[in-house]
Amino acid sequence: MKRTIKTVITLFTALIIAIPAFASQESDEIRTIHIKGLDNMKFDVELIEAAPGETIRIVFETVSNMPPQAMAHNIAVVDLGTDVDAFAMASMSARDNEYIAPDYEDKVIFNTPMLGGGESVEMEFTVPEVTGDYDFVCTFPGHYMAGMVGILRVQ
Numbered sequence: 001m002k003r004t005i006k007t008v009i010t011l012f013t014a015l016i017i018a019i020p021a022f023a024s025q026e027s028d029e030i031r032t033i034h035i036k037g038l039d040n041m042k043f044d045v046e047l048i049e050a051a052p053g054e055t056i057r058i059v060f061e062t063v064s065n066m067p068p069q070a071m072a073h074n075i076a077v078v079d080l081g082t083d084v085d086a087f088a089m090a091s092m093s094a095r096d097n098e099y100i101a102p103d104y105e106d107k108v109i110f111n112t113p114m115l116g117g118g119e120s121v122e123m124e125f126t127v128p129e130v131t132g133d134y135d136f137v138c139t140f141p142g143h144y145m146a147g148m149v150g151i152l153r154v155q
């Protein structure tokens with residue numbers, strides 16, 4: 001009798017341990033890509049490679065001791081064929097819209113909020129099915145011109 005109870009408890013414990021293990025294994029299937037926005041107005045990752053339709057997790061962080069009015073970053077990925085120069089120029093004055101020009105919202109396939117120093121965000125992003133090199137930029141005024149750009153390569 002005592003043995004049976006012990007067996008049941010052991011089984012039960014095994015189940016409790018097994019369930020979270022399964023759950024975490026499943027979420028590990030989403031690749032996490034860590035990107036930092038830096039004071040030199042560059043992303044520390046300038047090439048992201050993904051498979052068509054893949055869901056990736058983007059962890060984006062701004063590293064800075066400056067006030068957010070002076071130094072903040074975002075990531076905005078635009079669709080193929082977008083005039084990136086025009087998008088970046090128009091977005092500079094779109095402060096009330098997280099620096100995303102309303103006229104270009106339909107061209108933006110993914111964007112993070114604008115983050116000041118020490119802020120970070122974790123977001124999932126399902127990349128397009130269409131292969132190609134998608135531009136991503138920071139739309140904080142002046143940063144695109146300073147070279148705060150990168151490529152999302154879907155292949």
Ligand SMILES: [Cu+2]
Nearest residue numbers: 073138140143
């Ligand atoms: Cu920036």
